[in-house]
Amino acid sequence: MPATLDGVLMDVAQVQVPVTDEGLLRGDGVFEVVRLYGGRPFALNDHLERMADSAANLRLPLDLEAIRADVATLLEAAGAVDAALRVLVTRGGRRIALIEALKERPETLALATVTYAPTRILDGVKSLSYGANMLATRLAQEQGADEALLVTPHGRVLEAPTTAFFYVLADELCTPPLADHVLDSITRRRLMAVTDARERVTVRDDLAAIGEAFLASTLREVHPVHAIDGVALPAAPGPVSVHAAGRIRERIEAELAAGPTA
């Protein structure tokens, strides 16, 4: 797979960063993952703007024009692939962009709740420090689930380690509020624009009454959930999830057709 390091195109196996880079030593840096549909990036501008905001919040120098040029070089080399584009900037000042294969995933997911408190100082920073998120997934898998559902020590339901969380309660499509320190997901933004989804403070006790649920992200679009903490949901995918999946797919197609400035 192709990659760029500080703007130079090479095979991903050739990319090397100094072991003293604090991006490696301390997870100090920022990243984004963009989906490529037949080589066309979806919502690239939104991702790069969020990356610039992340870097500003982290007090990390970031050259957005250089990153745009790296991405253009890499996309040209990648061709018409269905893949992921990962872009990162480290505290050591390295700009890295990689093409990654999409993962095979089960059609529907079992979630297990995992206690998690977002690091408040990292609000608005999609940082390289994802060790806690990766651990949450492993803890959920140790319980026999596919993925974690993060719940604060005070019982607020947040999101999954790399996806937003949506659910249907009393026939309404809901998602936990940004004010509860979940990531301002680009898929979540689009879903809120194309469906009736609304923000709702969500507590652990709500989970027993949920009619359907799905995870949402750049890589998964809409990914239905069939059970939470071993309790099967009434439908997976339910009608609201199927509708949301169709609407987001239409929106993606429309934005891709409108071209890179959309």
Ligand SMILES: Cc1ncc(COP(=O)(O)O)c(C=O)c1O
């Ligand atoms: C913690 C977290 N929440 C949600 C998401 C989904 O965000 P997006 O829709 O921008 O991919 C991600 C994706 O990286 C994430 O890391």
